Amino acid sequence: MSQLPVLPVIEVNGVGKEFVQHQQLPSLRAEATQLIKRWVGLAKPLPHETFWALRDVNFRVQAGESLGIVGANGAGKSTLIRMLANIIAPTTGEIIVRGRFSALIGLSAGFDAMRTGRENIYLNAAIFGLTRGEIEGLLDEIIAFAEIGEFIDQPVKYYSSGMLARLGFSVAVHFLPEIIMLDEILAVGDMAFQRKCYARMQQLRGSSTMILVMHSGATIRDMCDRAIWLHKGTVAMDGPSGDVVDAYEAFNHVRHDDAAAHALDTPDFLAP
């Protein structure tokens, strides 16, 4: 399918995300006068500190490809996947996503805490764009896969994080999305469920496009054809998943060794 001259399903062109930390004025009065001055044109906007979580990220994903994203904490992985899922807007550049996607981001998996598991399946399906008939057809299968049992009719605020992840994953894969985006969601499930998820993802591989954010290099190596290594908000490496994970792990080992060497220098009384 990827040989056909089709447009890539995901295009990320020169994307950057800037977070603004507004300078706080000492009082509301100062804030108000500043605001008025700015309208009239007497004052310029306050200087603010900005932080670029991502800068000039470019890549394309073809239909059926599965892409892993690795990187240290704070490298911008979550920011990137949240932008792909249209939750936050990029500051510069553009993101084009072609096709219906389901995204599983964060621990509560996009559920309304007050609603029951069953109601949340309906809500998520409606957000995804399924019709009532389609939802009813999938309902039993989703509940069975998630192994939630009778808790399905309890509000999700009473669910454990493992249950939330199971239900979230089950919902996300059963809609047969063209694109699946997963952000670290499997970390909270137990081993048996993780194995079940990986099996399911292997099934979907090739037919659905997958974007996975993972800490485990081994998973990326198994599940993905290709990987991107984000480092401090820029793409450090983009290539076959094995190569990228090797490079990323090698880099981490160097850092780890550095840290270990540094630890030797610390005086004895500070050592644990």
Add this chain to the structure above:
Amino acid sequence: MTTTVMVSGAQVASGARSRVFFAGQLFLILLGGALAAADASIRLPNAAQPLAGHSRFVLVLLALAVVMSAAASILLTRLVRAPEAATQKRTAFLAAGCAALATAAGGLIALGGAWLAPLGYFVLASLFISLIVLVWTPDGGTNDTHRVLAGYLRGIWKYRLLLRIWTVYNIRSRYSQTVLGILWIVLLPLSTALVLSFLFAQITHPGDIGNAPFISFFLTALTFWGLFSSGVNMGVRALLGSMGLINQVYFPREVLILVRFCEEIVDLSFTVATLLIVNAVVGIWPNAWYVALPLVVLIQMTLTLGAMFLVSYTSVLIRDVPQLIGVLLQLFFYLTPIIYPVQRTPEQLQWLTFINPLASLIDAYRRIIVYGEAPVLTNLLYPAVFAVILLFAGFMSFKKFEKHISDYK
């Protein structure tokens, strides 16, 4: 079926711009208010005598209108940062022209007398709407606003199943979690009305409210005030209460507001039913003028929805807004003729009361339901125009801010 989602951002996620938009809205609303006040001051005390004894008010208000329209036009030229200089110039020119026309129209109303007022309102309405279109058009001043708006409405239509399911769930859980359930929405206005009528029976002259029973006099106003006040309260919480969800799934955020609005409508049907029953008990039966009720309710719903859009995103943007809204609602409860008849305000100051669009609406409800009279249709024009502007401005600025909501968690 393939859908394409395009996300592009050319702006820094900064609150300043949205704050300026908010201020721009306020300016335009105040301008409309000033002009309406000029009109009300002439028309209300004695509709047959234009300008009689009120010239001072008219002059003050006209001056106010001129200042405000000038300020609005300055604001506009500052607001619209068009990509090319040519568009910028055209926008500034249009803005100044609109301001001048608006002021002229205001003057026309003030000098022309009562019969010109409805015409003036329509002129003003179209001018304000074109002004707002100018301001809120994406990319500054191109004329594809209607296409943008149509796109938004198609988006809402696409998510209608979500809207319906969510509303049903919310209503169901709201009434299953409390012991008295659905009775609460009926009990609250009813108890307030009972307390008020007991109090006011002691201190008011019976002549103030005509031959109407106290209970239905208060309950009529409270029922419809409730639609607005609880709508605004729900609007404040609509986004703030769902930030977790907003940070994890994409869907058009206005669905959250519309769900709350639909809940409001369901609540209203219960409170109106109660009102009708209570009225029947005290001997006030439905009359022929009820045919005008849907119009008044429609105006009020438009107003409420517009206010909900406005407060929902400003509450996320500036965290003082929820508290401020609480205070303002209290204030407006007393400013709006709810616990007193409009006639109790000094005649010289009645125009001030009618700046508040809810005042005319509550007055209309009372005329229809309590007194069985025809509503004053020209009094409804100002609230109608106000409501349409508020909804349009509220919705467009909401959509403008939408993609930055998650930046403010």
